[in-house]
Amino acid sequence: MERLDPRVRPVWLTIAVIRAGFAGGFLVGGAAIVTESTDWTGGDVRLIWAAVAVAAFVLVFRVAVAWQRYRVWRFDVREDSLYIERGVFTRIKTVVPYVRLQHVDTQRGPVERSVGLATVVIYTAGSRSADVAIPGLDPERAEELREELRRLAIESEGEDAV
Amino acid sequence: MTEDHDTERETGSGDSPHSSGDEGVRPSDRTSTPEPSEGATRDDAPASGANDGPAPPNDEPETPPGAVSAGPKEQQLHPASVPYRSLSRSVSTGSLFFFIGIVASPGGAGANLVLIGAMVVVGILVGIAYEFAYYQRFRYRLTNDTFDVASGVVSRRDREVPLRRIQNVDVRQNVLQRALGIAAVHVETAGGGATEVTLQYVDETEARRLQRRLRDGPRERTENGEFPEDEADEEDEELLFEIQPNELAILSAFTIDPGASVLATIALSFASGFDPATLIPLDFIETDLPGTGLVAIAWAVLIFAVAAWVLSAALTFTRYYGFRLTRTNGELRYERGLLQRYSGTIPLEKVQTLTIKESVPFRWFGYGSLAVETAGYAPGQSGSRGAESAVPLAEAGRVRELARSVEPVEVPDLERSPRRARERYGVRYFLVVAALVAGSYALATTTDVVVDWYVTLVLLVLVPVAAHLKWTNRGFHLGDTYFFARTGFWRRTTKIVPHYRVQSVVYNQTIFQRRRRLASVTADTASSAAFFGRAGTAYDIDHGRALEVQRTLNERLQEQLRQRKHQRVLDRLATRDWSDEPMRDEATQDERDDERSSDTEDRGSLE
Incomplete structure (x- = not known):
């Protein structure tokens, strides 16, 4: 079983902080607006503090989840299928047979790029888990994985992909 | 892009020299460069060499029903499609301008009305001109292994669909179209989000011919090197199911159509002149019952419910009126509809999943329904309701029998969750x-x-x-060739998934499931599942067993793929033996054909 590159942790933490920041900003901002318009609550400052508390909780929660996610994530390039294990709360284990691969992408988001990581996305014709992403890969490993999957998909050729 | 060479179950053409060329379209071979210029003339059949080639628009302003010969000749839409399309377009643009006009000039000033009227007229004229140009530009052609469509007024598009890739072909007709003798043909492949080809509109006999030819797949040569003519082959059509009046009655009475409540609201508000109070028999209430407020609300709700129910029943009735399911060599064909007539085909070798659904009121009467899912429609595609490939309602025994006729399998006793x-x-x-x-x-x-x-x-x-x-309504079974999964009390659905259709296997465990050492396993297929919505999932089974099921599903898939590959090799050897020396010429022809179809595929994927 292969783990992700440890550098993906700061990526996820950054994203978690950014998202929590947005959510918290909206919460606290909303609370402040409601408090300002005194005809509604009479300007109770406790509302703002409650919003701050919720925002702080969201931040801690998201960061904890992002931290934990790395420990759960693993994948395995098996003989006839790709195996992926992930999910902090809902544990998801996916088996994707190579015959079913439609195409494979490499993606690099802005945060990922800043630490030099890449994501490989695998597409099948399925209806539910039609695309599976393996994040946090060294670009070389991503390239290698993509090539490997492509080779394996062609090797298991001959059958209709649907 | 999908590939389908299921020679094993393809009764129509599996034993032909064409199947020997299957290798030609595998992904690794798709590197040959597209040759758009050659596509138009290369594949001409000797049988109809005289009238080949792209006909200039003015040569044949009309497509007489008799002229639909076998040759790969370019064909136009039915001329009646110009007035029909113009009319439907005019109605929509006209009503659009009408509403804009109402909104823009609430006072109804005379000058404004004239202006708006002029705009409407101009809009309609432009619409008619566009539809005429559309008709003039639209050409379709059925070659021996592709279906080519050239269309577009402003931006032009040439599309070639390899016949092998076609998943569904539907024919739709509403009342007006039936009076005019025209029909719309929709062709679906597995790729893309929308319907790949829409012919609006062709002659109804032509529509049926196209449906038959498109579902037959690539055409084989006969012994004297010619392609066979279209034979009017209704002969081996086997009637599988015909909806009975009592089934239709029960279905109409108990189906809740989501659109009906909206329609009922509109109808009621019109009927009451936008004043709901007129619908309530106030005098009756005032004389007999005190507390009019709540009673009036109750009345309104009741009237609304009855109106919605009646409408829902009427909609369902017209939708499934005259439902027939027949089987012709390796293909299911259904017809239904009172006002809007639908007919569609489902190639048996492209079936992804079978779904048996036994909803509560129907289950009590001993009825159920069956859906045959293919990969033809993209998930969430809104228009797909029109072509759902299901037996809406039948007696439970008949449903099982029908399921058996599609996939030779009986639903076994299912394994319960712990x-x-x-x-x-x-x-x-x-x-x-x-x-x-x-x-x-x-x-x-x-x-x-x-x-x-x-x-x-x-x-x-x-x-x-x-x-x-x-708990009792959930269960699963891991058979040798099929995976069964059942869930739901109100809408009990049993999914039958052939192992070799599995796309991926997903093991899912929430934190609540983890506490009880449970997990769910989903066998995902490419089925569009637009109608029944769920994939085959075994819910809340022991997590050790779940891992085992997941592993086994993958193993069985691999095993079946090996078997099918083996079978294909055998088939190929068998056909080689038959063809031998005198057929050499033909083999090269086939190779060329396949090369071509892989070209066209590339071109298709560029769109």
């Missing part, structure tokens, strides 16, 4: 009831809308019953 799953459902329902009780208690203490909050405690009695029903 008892701790039932506890889980009990806890879940208990929490729901507890929340309800708490909510009503809060309402009772703070307001005086609710008084007897403790009445909701009665619901607690239902908790164990509901948990048990949910």
Whole structure:
């Protein structure tokens, strides 16, 4: 079983902080607006503090989840299928047979790029888990994985992909 | 892009020299460069060499029904499609301008009205001109292994669909179209989100011919090197199912059509002249019953419910009126509809999943329904309701028999989830009831809308019953060639998934499931599942067993793929033996054909 590159942790933490920041900003901002318009609550400052508390909780929660996610994530390039294990709360284990691969992408988001990581996305014709992403890969490993999957998909050729 | 060479079940053409060329379209071979210029003339059949080639628009302003010969000749739409399309376009643009006009000039000033009227007329004229140009530009051609369509007024598009890739072909006709003798043809492949080809509109006999030819797949040469003519082959059509009046009645009475409530609202508001009070027999209320407020609301709700129900029944009735399911060599064909007539084909070798659905009122009468899912429609595609490939309602035994005729399988006894799953459902329902009780208690203490909050405690009695029903209606079975999964009490759905259709296997475990060592396993297929919505999932089974199921599903898939490959090699050898020396010429021809179809595929994927 292969783990992700440890550098993906700061990526996820950054994203978690950014998202929590947005959510918290909206919460606290909303609370402040409601408090300002005194005809509604009479300007109770406790509302703002409650919003701050919720925002702080969201931040801690998201960061904890992002931290934990790395420990759960693993994948395995098996003989006839790709195996992926992930999910902090809902544990998801996916088996994707190579015959079913439609195409494979490499993606690099802005945060990922800043630490030099890449994501490989695998597409099948399925209806539910039609695309599976393996994040946090060294670009070389991503390239290698993509090539490997492509080779394996062609090797298991001959059958209709649907 | 998908590939389908299921020679094993393809009764129509599996034993032909063409199957020997299957290798030509595998992904690794798709590197040859597209040759757009050659596509138009290369594939001409000797049989109809005289009238080949792209016809200039003015040569054949009309397509007489008799002229639909076998040759790959370019064909136009039915001329009646110009007025019909113009009319439907005019109605929509006209009403659009009409509403804009109403909004823009509430006072109805004369000058404004004239201006708006002029705009409407101009809009309609432009629409008619566009439709005429559309008709002039639209050309389609059925070659021996592709279906080519050239269309577009402003931006032009040439599309070639390899016949092998076609998943579904539907023909739709509404009342007006039936009077005009025209029909719309929709061709679906597995790729892309929308319908790949839409012919609006062709002659109805032509539509049926196209449907038959498109579903037959690539055409084979006969012994004297010619392609066979179209034979009017209705002969081996086997009637599988025809909806009975009582089935239609039950279906109409108990189906809740989501559109009906909207329609009922509109109809009621028109009927009452935008004043709901007129619908309520006020004099009756005033004389007999005090407390008119609540009673009036009750009346309104009742009238609305009845109106929605009647409309829903009427819609369902017209939708499934005259439902017939027949089978012609390796293909299911259905027809239905009173006002809007639908007919579609489902190639048996492209079936992804079978779904048997037994919803509650129907199950009590001993009825169920069957859906045959293919990969033809993209998930969430809104228009796909028109072509759903299902037997809407039939007696349970007939449903099983029909399922058997599609996939030779009987639904076995299913493996139950462990008892701790039932506890889980009990806890879940208990929490729901507890929340309800708490909510009503809060309402009772703070307001005086609710008084007897403790009445909701009665619901607690239902908790164990509901948990048990949910538990007993769930189950799965891992067969040698099929995976069965059942769930749902109100809408009990049993999915039958052939192992070799599995796209991926997903093991899912929430934190609540983890506490009880349970997990769910989903066998995902490429089925569009637009109608029944769910993939085949075994819910809340022991997590060790779940891992085992996941592993086994993958193993069986691989095993079946090996078998099918083996079978194909055998088939190929068998056909080689038959063809031998004199057929050499033809083999090269086939190779060329396949090369071509892989070209066209590339071109198709560029769109």
